[in-house]
Amino acid sequence: MKRLYKLAVLSTVVSAAFFTPATMAKGADSYPSKPITLVVPYAAGGTTDLIGRALGASLSKQLGQTIVVENKPGAAGSMGANEMVNTKPDGYKLALTPVGIFRQPYLQATRYDPIKDLSYIAAFASYDFALGVDGNSPYKTLDEFLKHAKANPGEVTISSPGRYSGNHVAIVELAKAADVDVTHVPYKSDSEAIGALMGGHLDAVMSTNVIIPFMESGKVRVLGVAAEKRPEAFADIPTLTESGYSVVIPSPLGIAGPKGLPQEIVEKLDLAVKAAMEDPDFLKVIKDYGVRTYYMDNKAYTQFAIENFENEKDVIQRMGEE
Numbered sequence: 001m002k003r004l005y006k007l008a009v010l011s012t013v014v015s016a017a018f019f020t021p022a023t024m025a026k027g028a029d030s031y032p033s034k035p036i037t038l039v040v041p042y043a044a045g046g047t048t049d050l051i052g053r054a055l056g057a058s059l060s061k062q063l064g065q066t067i068v069v070e071n072k073p074g075a076a077g078s079m080g081a082n083e084m085v086n087t088k089p090d091g092y093k094l095a096l097t098p099v100g101i102f103r104q105p106y107l108q109a110t111r112y113d114p115i116k117d118l119s120y121i122a123a124f125a126s127y128d129f130a131l132g133v134d135g136n137s138p139y140k141t142l143d144e145f146l147k148h149a150k151a152n153p154g155e156v157t158i159s160s161p162g163r164y165s166g167n168h169v170a171i172v173e174l175a176k177a178a179d180v181d182v183t184h185v186p187y188k189s190d191s192e193a194i195g196a197l198m199g200g201h202l203d204a205v206m207s208t209n210v211i212i213p214f215m216e217s218g219k220v221r222v223l224g225v226a227a228e229k230r231p232e233a234f235a236d237i238p239t240l241t242e243s244g245y246s247v248v249i250p251s252p253l254g255i256a257g258p259k260g261l262p263q264e265i266v267e268k269l270d271l272a273v274k275a276a277m278e279d280p281d282f283l284k285v286i287k288d289y290g291v292r293t294y295y296m297d298n299k300a301y302t303q304f305a306i307e308n309f310e311n312e313k314d315v316i317q318r319m320g321e322e
Helices: 021-030 047-063 079-084 142-151 166-178 190-198 209-217 263-276 280-288 298-320
Strands: 036-040 067-071 093-097 118-126 130-134 157-160 183-186 204-207 220-225 252-258 292-296
Touching: 036 047, 036 079, 047 067, 047 118, 047 252, 047 263, 047 280, 079 093, 079 252, 093 118, 118 263, 118 298, 130 142, 130 190, 130 209, 142 166, 142 220, 157 166, 157 190, 166 183, 166 204, 166 298, 190 204, 190 209, 190 220, 204 209, 209 220, 252 263, 252 292, 252 298, 263 298, 280 292, 292 298
Parallel strands: 036 067, 036 093, 157 183, 157 204
Antiparallel strands: 093 252, 118 252, 118 292, 130 204, 130 220
């Protein structure tokens, strides 16, 4: 079953109901004239926080203003989107937007509508999901692992950092594509799940880039990656598609503002994000954490948001059927 979400670049119109053309142009010319707050919807010190801070430092260079990071963890990474609902659309308060914001409204009541309440500026990075087994596991390939799972329905355990996480989506989609019955075991984090794997409590993990140092040390063997093509950090690992299972789980990380953000400001911020893609300091942080750059401009990112939010209906239904 193919689950490759295709991105289409279409023109979009961003509402600016409270701004006349003259004030919009004037505002864009002088913007920014004071510090900008960037809401990071995760705790300080985590990978996403550190990447967000690195991006903020680069944006500060491009825009000539300080970027103040405000951590607001909770609600499965949707606190930034929540924050945008009552934010003035002047470009001085923005939020990191992980892909989970498109899934959360189907799971519980949210303050925000991901299409109506946000102005998408740009995507700049992407996480990858990798299936790993213990370094001493008898399974050398994905086919060997799935053959065992097929022969032992329901007995093979695979972990993720929580139900309905992107990792969990990858597990469900792979199980569907391979027609196997596996048992999902949620943990609080990728690191905790990897520790349980190495302790012999799990058969496999579906992890983000946190798995890389364990892979490089040989403590974990990665069997496949749910990416469209091999990411640099997993250059020697086949994608799930290469192994015969058409499963691609996009997980871009971007920036958005509140609805009604003037298009001129959106485009100015978009260009600053694009410039960060060539900033050596930012690229070093990205590489250090095994995350890859993944740029979408405001039009492409807006269209991705529309399509992905619609796709999540089917994803949640499939996950509920497991």
